[in-house]
């Protein structure tokens with residue numbers, strides 16, 4: 511997020527805009543936490559995780575009267591264009607303000623990689639690399655102790671992190687919400703891989719697929735394995751952005767500001783087939799990039 515804040519600020523100043531930062535997202539609009547951002551304010555943050563502007567969950571923004579209040583506050587501050595950096599909830603907020611007349615652009619940014627209209631969201635690659643690193647470390651212990659390791663990863667309702675991390679780290683099994691696998695099959699699978707001579711197994715559980723505690727208990731009760739459980743949690747949401755994420759942030763921010771210069775708005779900066787494009791919100795809704803079944807199957811093939 512910081513890499514995007516830096517890039518938007520400096521590119522917009524370069525194009526002659528005055529830039530304001532809103533603290534704590536939509537809640538910050540309601541609380542008028544809006545302050546000028548200058549080029550020097552965003553110095554030294556490109557490699558810092560998180561957001562200097564802070565962020566907040568703000569379910570109240572679903573209410574029309576709150577949206578109307580926010581719109582009026584933005585008008586009072588003279589905010590002509592609002593660039594929202596966030597996931598699908600943030601995009602929904604941007605679209606609500608658009609319906610009231612606000613010009614908006616959404617830069618897709620979530621570790622979940624689950625937004626329509628883009629194949630990559632800022633943050634996903636960084637989280638993925640963090641998970642792969644963590645799995646490698648857990649593998650060392652599982653291997654030495656000959657244990658089954660269950661590792662829960664984030665992703666909300668999507669299995670992108672689990673799937674890609676599974677492929678990159680050589681997991682035996684990945685449980686994702688998109689392809690539900692009954693727990694008796696999970697046991698069967700580990701039994702089978704152990705019969706093939708494997709002394710330990712790595713199972714990645716996407717948080718949207720199962721409660722990882724339930725998976726651990728089921729395996730314990732139905733096999734002779736006693737799995738360890740690691741919940742990676744917020745570890746996945748911090749740290750310096752990967753080069754890919756930092757570059758994506760720079761390029762998506764550049765496009766967002768270029769759109770405003772051209773008079774285009776109410777779109778997301780989507781990454782599709784190697785190109786970053788401005789995609790109107792309406793079109794983005796029809797562009798769904800789910801997880802790839804063949805990649806899911808490949809994990810199983812490679813685990814034998």
Ligand code: F6P
Pocket residue numbers: 567597620621622664665666717747
């Ligand atoms: O959407 C990003 C995300 O990190 C999800 O992967 C996760 O389910 C959620 O946010 C956690 O957010 P919170 O801490 O607010 O529950």
